[in-house]
Amino acid sequence: MDRRSDELGRGRRGDPRTLCRRVSCGVHRLCGVGASAFALPSWHQYGRVRDTGAGCLGLNGSDRRGGCAGVIKVVVLDFDGVLVESADVKTEAFAQLFSKHHAHHDAIRHYHLRHAGISRHVKIRHIVTAILGEPADERRFEDLAERFRVLVEKQVAAAPVVRGAREFLSAAQGRYHLYVASGTPEPELRRLTGRHGLSSSFVEVYGSPTTKPTLLRRIAAAEAVPVQGMVMVGDGESDRDAADETGVPFVARVTGPGPLASCRWQVRDLSELQAAIDQIDAA
Template structure:
């Protein structure tokens, strides 16, 4: 019986994956369209990876530049300034807010996201959904560590927890901790099409969880 649901944030609760893509385009705009294309291709194929890891990878692999800590912080702040307001006003994934409000007494809710910790706390408070979640975890900590902490602090067994995400990294984190994974399939993202449990939006989530 499922007791707890761990949600990714971007692309699962809020339709904000495109906002992050816009931010990466903005950051790498001065390097030209070829670099932007490489950045966005990697970004879309590697959802769930923190922006810090992506900045380091993009600069080293595409530009031949090793970022200093100060440079990484500057890029991250620029990125954050761009995305927070846009994510605060981004629409919810269809069915997400309804599911969260309707079922929060039935299940424990947690968030595990690649968004920086301070930023996801600001966003959930602004959207007034923080009250529904027992815990909210962001980067730089890895998602498998989030899951481990959630399970240990709440004494959940593996068959009592489900993770819903929209990326291969979400699936990998859930598999590492041997918990059920539900994939959110959207648009051109085909990475999770073969998942046993999948939804096109969260209006379908309740029916899927009842099958577990």
């Protein structure tokens, strides 16, 4: 283990300040040290990160306004819809890919949006076999995946970066270790990250076929930090689910009504992300 990883990991796992349990999309948190634990409600005002400001017990038993000491060292970001405004490009690409199946377009869109952060290969297989009811054909799946890549890669490369993304990535250097975890195939993801001029901001850029829960665990192990020392930023239910499965605090990018509107930590764009991380650190 190198010196940096040793410094990141030392003293964290046994630190009672990490006893604050963060719930990604809940309305309560449990804070405390040892047997002294209590539930605290929180409320969200749409478009603005907000918390009650109630404190956690300090290490000497005193109340600490602003919560337990900050532990966030690693920030993991989804790509489409979080770093780049490309989520709609891929939604429409699935409709184009199955353009002859108009009767199934609503079901295809719904399935894609519910599983926005997973591999396109998994989605294509499900659409063909479960939605269209057609037999599995590996060669056809590969052909459809390549056609999808052709449909989306140039459009994603031309899509604008999310407001506040460049500023956050610049300000975060030296403060956090940054990673990308996306459902986009990894070679394509690396090309797109490079074409947007973002590659140098990240320790690693990870894509499919590795799943997001596996990626989050891999990053935590590589950085020698507990999952409470990380934040996952996503715009899809699969991002939230991966964070919930691994215990990583989750920040949802929410731009309108939808299933992530109940998540505790929300931002409209990345200009609000640092404030959200600060709130998690203080929770």
